[in-house]
Amino acid sequence: MPTATFAIEGMSCAACVGRVERTLKAVPGVTGAQANLVAATALVEFDTPADAPAMAEALRRAGYPPSEIETRLDVEGMTCASCVGRVERTLKAAPGVTLAEVNLATRSARVRYYQGLTDPATLAARVTGAGYEATPHRDHATKPQDRQAGETGALARRAVVSAILSIPVVVLAMGAHAIPTFHHWIMGTLGLQTSWLIQFVLTALVLFGPGRPFLSHGVPALMRGAPEMNSLVALGSLAAFAYSSVATFAPSLLPETARDVYFEAAATIVTLILVGRMLEARAKGRAGEAIRRLVGLRPDTARVERDGDVAEVAVEALHPGDVVRLAPGERVAVDGVVVEGHGWIDESMLTGEPAPVEKAEGAGVTGGTVNGAAALTYRVTATGADTVLSRIIRLVEEAQAGKLPVQALVDRITFWFVPAVMATSLLTFVLWLALGPAPALSHALVAAIAVLIIACPCAMGLATPVSILVGTGRGAERGVLFRRGDALQRLSEVGIVAFDKTGTLTEGHPKLTEIEPAEGVNADDVLRLAASAEVRSEHPLARAIVAAATARGLALIDASGVEARPGRGLAARVAGHDILIGNARALGEAGIECESLAGRGIALAEQGRTPILVAIDGRAAALLAVADPIKPGAAEAIAALHRAGLKTAMISGDTQATARAVAGRLGIDEVRAEVLPEGKVAALRDIAGSGPVAFVGDGINDAPALAAADVGIAMGTGTDVAIESAEVVLMGGDPGAVATAITLSRATMRNIRQNLFWAFGYNVVLIPVAAGLVFPLGGPLLSPMLAAGAMALSSVFVVTNALRLRRA
Incomplete structure (x- = not known):
């Protein structure tokens, strides 16, 4: 009688074990089921009509989904579309396989299967038995192979x-x-x-x-x-x-x-x-030249400080924590952080932008980039498959497959x-x-x-x-990474592109421009208390307040009871005072009268500044104004999208006046302002009434919108959460790359047709x-x-x- 072993997620006690066993035994054809809490597995004996998909679906409905693993196989001997179909059918017939996609151009197969029911070696053997030589995929980032030559x-x-x-x-x-x-x-x-x-x-x-x-x-x-x-x-x-x-x-x-x-x-x-x-x-x-060029960017050796001496070692021998000497004009071996020296590094292979980037102590460096005229020393932070270059190669390979x-x-x-x-x-x-x-x-x-x-x-x-192979490779050269091949087709079909504002269209590094205290309030005192409350916040506006206080030499005080209120502001207790920092709505909800300061804030917002109100002990104390400079290429990026026949929109949590001021300077068609993070998805759906929509963002609060959009486009300078939620990643911070991505996707689809x-x-x-x-x-x-x-x-x-x- 056939047996299958599922790896089960979510079992935490004996009751879970019993529930898993009862769920499996209830599937018609299952004659026996034994769950193991320690190994997190379930051994099943079954006969027709039971099969792996039916058992997996039963487990999923019961709240104990079987673990799935995705792997890739290298397949030789395929010559036409019929071969592709045959290999796919062979893989789909394997026990536990839920998805099989075979690519003739890359001679590879992407397979997803239930963990425990099969493995890459078994899948490769099945394909080989069907007449096509197959082996588990080997990472090009660690062992480059040029089979094509x-x-x-x-x-x-x-x-x-x-x-x-x-x-x-x-x-x-x-x-x-x-x-x-x-x-x-x-x-x-x-x-x-x-x-x-x-x-x-x-x-x-x-x-x-x-x-x-x-x-x-x-x-x-x-x-x-x-x-x-x-x-x-x-x-x-x-x-x-x-x-x-x-x-x-x-x-x-x-x-x-x-x-x-x-x-x-x-x-x-x-x-x-x-x-x-x-x-x-x-x-x-x-x-496939683009992938090989990326693989070839990593040098073979690096000069490492070991036991007081400098030794030249193979890159594969580097470990996090090693200190590497980087000579002028030399390629960075792996990712790290500069610990000594000051210079400029060419990161065009990463971002597609030709201007070198300044590096000083504490700045990150990326494997494969090229050092300028200064000697630098950096500490290794990532090696092998964990480096940025390896992740880029992996993303491109996955998209091409x-x-x-x-x-x-x-x-x-x-x-x-x-x-x-x-x-x-x-x-x-x-x-x-x-x-x-x-x-x-x-x-x-x-x-x-x-x-x-x-x-x-x-x-x-x-x-x-x-065409996917060439198109995604060309995108990688221009700093545009398609995380999935199907994003190419969907991006070519979008009719409107929506942008987040802060960090996407603007620099994301705001500066404090005005402090207008209420009558009888000292400006420095307000700034010191506000900065003390905001010192632990990662919000760009908070950093602007802290930077301004530091620049004035104000001593900050430890805050307690700090509570972030997304889309509204922050509350804290500093030096015995209750501090509330936010917009007029936040102060209004707290029952604090702020009409005079809020009116002045509207005027500042119309000039493109973001007004921030500060209340101390339940009384409006000051109006702070923060300006976030628009990125140099943002206006041209919007113009390029318009020339391509696309509409543009901006979704921002900022005030209506500030958002409209920025949108007006950039020529954006539609604005949704004062939108809370959870409201960005609804705003997207509203905008998407006119057709498929792409959303461009960079922050944690953009992740839901990036996932909900027809195509999510993340700025590579943003957070990991945003990048993981997107289907297209722009490795640089230039919003002009959005037009590049759309132009490339249209050209690729035209080429496919x-x-x-x-x-x-x-x-x-x-x-x-x-x-x-x-x-x-x-x-x-x-x-x-x-x-x-x-x-x-x-x-x-x-x-x-x-x-x-x-x-x-």
């Missing part, structure tokens, strides 16, 4: 050998047809039979030498009842070779009018397709494509044999082989993933031509050699077209 080199060698062997075959066959004198020379020297024997030997060498991968992959797939691209090539070339061999060695088996050979077709088919795959592999290698919603249609079509082509080829053969002119058998063979060879599921399989149009249009138009439908109307009967050339060029066209995105 090896594949391109191997294909180039095969193509050259195949061409050397095929040229004499083509010369003997086609030369005799094209040049009568050459035909007479062959007949007078070699003789027709000897010529055919030479062609037989050379073609056999082509098929079973350079062309062997087509046979070794295609024939087994055919025998399993799961034909793919290699099967079409194998069938076409073997059919031409077998027919020609019969005509050479047993001509009496064929009608006299059909005794001809097509060795040149079989040899040329293999050669042209090898050449096409070589060009395709070379182009795909260029498509994803599937767009448009790919679902392609998958449904390609599932039936190869069987449909084989059926069309058989029908073509039968119809030509029954209705075609003499020699009917030869015409039928040529047309059937041409149909097999000209069909190109490769182009359909590559149309989407290769072009590829799909070509891939489907190519097959729709040329398969009927290959079948000979235009022959009765005076059109050509397509040669299998031309069909092979057209098929090879279709894949090369798709990949080459995608490469144009490198200039986007």
